[in-house]
Amino acid sequence: MKKTSVPTETYYSTNLSSDLFRLTPLLPVSLENALGFDAATILKQVEPETKSLILDCRKMGSYDSYFVIFYAALEKFCLANNIQFSAEGVTVDMKEFLRLFGSKNDLKTEIKKQSFFVNYLNQIGNHTINILKDTRDFIEFIGELILKMLNLIVNPTQIRWRDFPLHFTKAGVNALPIVLLIVFLIGVISGYQGAALLSQVGAEIYIADAVGISITRELGPLMTAILIAGRSGSAFTAEIGTMKVSEEIDALNTMGFDHIKFLVLPRVFAVMIAMPILTLMADLAGILGGLLTAITALDLTITGYLNQLQSTLSYWDVFTGVGKSIFFGFLVAAVGCFRGLQVRGGAESVGKFTTTSVVTSILLIIIADAVFTFVFQTLGI
Amino acid sequence: MEQKPIIQLKNVTVKYGDRTILDNVTTDIMPGEIFVIVGGSGCGKSVLLRQIIGLEQPAEGQVIIDGQDFGATTGEARRQILRKFGVMFQSNGLFASMTLAENIELVLEEYTHLNSSERDEVIEMNLRSVGLGGFRNFTPAEVSGGMRKRAALARAMALNPSILCFDEPSSGLDPVTAASLDKLIKNLNSVLGATMIVVTHDLESIMSISDRILMLDTKVKGILATGTAEELKNYTKDPNVFNFFNRIA
Ligand SMILES: Nc1ncnc2c1ncn2[C@@H]1O[C@H](COP(=O)(O)OP(=O)(O)OP(=O)(O)O)[C@@H](O)[C@H]1O
Numbered sequence: 001m002k003k004t005s006v007p008t009e010t011y012y013s014t015n016l017s018s019d020l021f022r023l024t025p026l027l028p029v030s031l032e033n034a035l036g037f038d039a040a041t042i043l044k045q046v047e048p049e050t051k052s053l054i055l056d057c058r059k060m061g062s063y064d065s066y067f068v069i070f071y072a073a074l075e076k077f078c079l080a081n082n083i084q085f086s087a088e089g090v091t092v093d094m095k096e097f098l099r100l101f102g103s104k105n106d107l108k109t110e111i112k113k114q115s116f117f118v119n120y121l122n123q124i125g126n127h128t129i130n131i132l133k134d135t136r137d138f139i140e141f142i143g144e145l146i147l148k149m150l151n152l153i154v155n156p157t158q159i160r161w162r163d164f165p166l167h168f169t170k171a172g173v174n175a176l177p178i179v180l181l182i183v184f185l186i187g188v189i190s191g192y193q194g195a196a197l198l199s200q201v202g203a204e205i206y207i208a209d210a211v212g213i214s215i216t217r218e219l220g221p222l223m224t225a226i227l228i229a230g231r232s233g234s235a236f237t238a239e240i241g242t243m244k245v246s247e248e249i250d251a252l253n254t255m256g257f258d259h260i261k262f263l264v265l266p267r268v269f270a271v272m273i274a275m276p277i278l279t280l281m282a283d284l285a286g287i288l289g290g291l292l293t294a295i296t297a298l299d300l301t302i303t304g305y306l307n308q309l310q311s312t313l314s315y316w317d318v319f320t321g322v323g324k325s326i327f328f329g330f331l332v333a334a335v336g337c338f339r340g341l342q343v344r345g346g347a348e349s350v351g352k353f354t355t356t357s358v359v360t361s362i363l364l365i366i367i368a369d370a371v372f373t374f375v376f377q378t379l380g381i
Numbered sequence: 382m383e384q385k386p387i388i389q390l391k392n393v394t395v396k397y398g399d400r401t402i403l404d405n406v407t408t409d410i411m412p413g414e415i416f417v418i419v420g421g422s423g424c425g426k427s428v429l430l431r432q433i434i435g436l437e438q439p440a441e442g443q444v445i446i447d448g449q450d451f452g453a454t455t456g457e458a459r460r461q462i463l464r465k466f467g468v469m470f471q472s473n474g475l476f477a478s479m480t481l482a483e484n485i486e487l488v489l490e491e492y493t494h495l496n497s498s499e500r501d502e503v504i505e506m507n508l509r510s511v512g513l514g515g516f517r518n519f520t521p522a523e524v525s526g527g528m529r530k531r532a533a534l535a536r537a538m539a540l541n542p543s544i545l546c547f548d549e550p551s552s553g554l555d556p557v558t559a560a561s562l563d564k565l566i567k568n569l570n571s572v573l574g575a576t577m578i579v580v581t582h583d584l585e586s587i588m589s590i591s592d593r594i595l596m597l598d599t600k601v602k603g604i605l606a607t608g609t610a611e612e613l614k615n616y617t618k619d620p621n622v623f624n625f626f627n628r629i630a
Pocket residue numbers: 397402420421422423424425426427428429
């Protein structure tokens with residue numbers, strides 16, 4: 001924006017006699033004219049011997065919220081310099097306006113001015129505290145969840161199984177096409193990566209080992225979990241968050257329902273059961289992807305690939321992958337519901353927590369996977 | 382005739398973080414009365430209601446329902462207290478994924494031993510009583526705001542609770558619908574004999590339905606005044622009360 005210097009006379013007139021300063025705005029004291037009514041500039045004209053300042057409001061016509069700011073600035077200056085401040089020609093409406101906008105109520109938030117550095121440190125501190133709190137809350141939530149899941153062994157009718165098929169369909173069946181496609185492509189891609197290397201040493205047939213093991217042990221469960229985090233974890237957060245905002249959860253609780261049993265557990269079970277099934281199918285798709293590469297890029301035969309696969313791939317490889325996937329499923333659903341229950345306030349909060357939900361799930365999945373890999377390594381499984 | 386209060390608030394103090402919202406609120410609510418909670422926006426009306434219906438536990442003090450300390454009960458005892466309540470929330474709290482009928486059926490299933498056809502009858506009856514006879518298979522999204530409010534009322538009444546709570550029943554309604562809702566509340570009160578706790582801003586409805594009024598205030602963080610509508614209209618001890626009830630800005 002261009003800052004034009006404006007001739008002051010058009011905005012106001014001043015009249016300075018020995019100890020009296022009279023300021024008469026001639027144009028509306030409004031946001032639009034703020035430049036012309038810069039209090040600091042005007043007050044420069046006040047002499048040290050000035051005893052009183054009069055703001056004459058008779059000629060200014062209209063005004064808006066800037067008038068309140070301007071008025072307050074004059075008032076403050078006069079108070080600080082021991083000058084008597086008064087305003088003339090203030091209408092009843094103006095007074096009401098000043099009172100409404102200018103009233104210094106006791107609830108006014110203090111705006112602290114701090115150096116950038118202190119602010120920065122403060123933010124880091126606050127952030128750390130929030131993360132720690134969040135972690136503690138999540139661990140508490142997981143604890144409650146596990147307790148209530150164990151409780152079900154004694155009393156399996158306590159949760160709302162009626163919603164289970166719906167959640168299973170949404171989280172499992174509907175996710176199948178995308179999961180199959182993605183893991184199939186991952187199989188193709190990792191096949192090509194391996195092919196380039198293996199053909200250099202004339203060990204083309206080991207493509208079956210490379211693809212088979214990496215898909216069943218790692219990529220199958222991992223990719224499935226990440227996809228489910230994006231599809232179902234986020235959906236859980238949004239659904240439960242919306243219910244939170246519209247007081248549906250409160251309503252549930254006052255009706256004597258436990259929202260964990262009613263909303264969370266059916267979702268957790270749906271994902272925990274869907275995940276291993278999806279992972280098994282994803283393993284198959286990935287292996288087929290590898291097969292495609294083997295016959296197109298490496299001129300292997302289908303039987304050759306499958307025979308090799310059969311001789312290297314053990315049940316255990318598939319087992320660990322599927323086992324992990326159940327745990328990933330638990331994590332995704334738990335995080336999704338946890339974030340949903342954290343929603344406070346309005347709709348924008350739902351969006352925020354949905355994003356956090358996906359990020360948290362994926363982070364936890366990867367961390368868990370790293371731990372699994374480490375443990376399996378050490379145990380030599 | 383000395384009656385025992387159905388709800389007693391004893392020195393209820395509510396804090397969120399360091400912020401005290403309500404400080405030392407003590408009052409009794411008598412069975413069968415229409416008890417109205419008023420006060421400016423943000424003074425803690427909804428918060429007080431949440432303490433009464435057991436959604437939150439006060440930082441200090443007790444909420445006593447029918448002689449039982451609500452906060453100290455667990456399990457079945459708590460369930461029995463919750464069953465006494467019917468609540469209509471500020472944003473109605475209907476389950477969006479269910480039809481109006483299913484919304485009501487849920488509570489009936491949980492607390493009664495009615496069979497499916499009996500439940501159906503009760504649902505139909507409840508919906509008809511709030512003028513929603515033909516709408517049982519509509520979801521909340523498919524009906525208007527006023528109809529949602531009434532559906533929420535039907536759900537709150539489903540178990541014939543002895544305490545019905547309303548958080549701003551008439552907010553967002555046109556004056557005619559609001560007035561008819563007031564009439565409905567008044568009717569239900571005389572028919573069911575239930576205790577009603579109504580949070581509202583609406584002066585007209587306060588005047589027409591209230592037996593007793595509790596006025597909260599942000600500055601005192603608690604009760605500014607209590608009394609009947611007539612009493613508060615002539616309340617001269619505090620200009621805020623007088624102005625509120627005589628509609629002076
Ligand atoms: N969960 C919460 N966490 C923190 N502060 C809260 C919470 N709930 C309410 N508050 C605060 O408590 C105060 C009272 O809120 P409350 O919802 O009771 O207002 P109200 O009297 O019902 O107002 P309205 O008429 O606008 O509904 C508000 O200042 C609000 O910021």
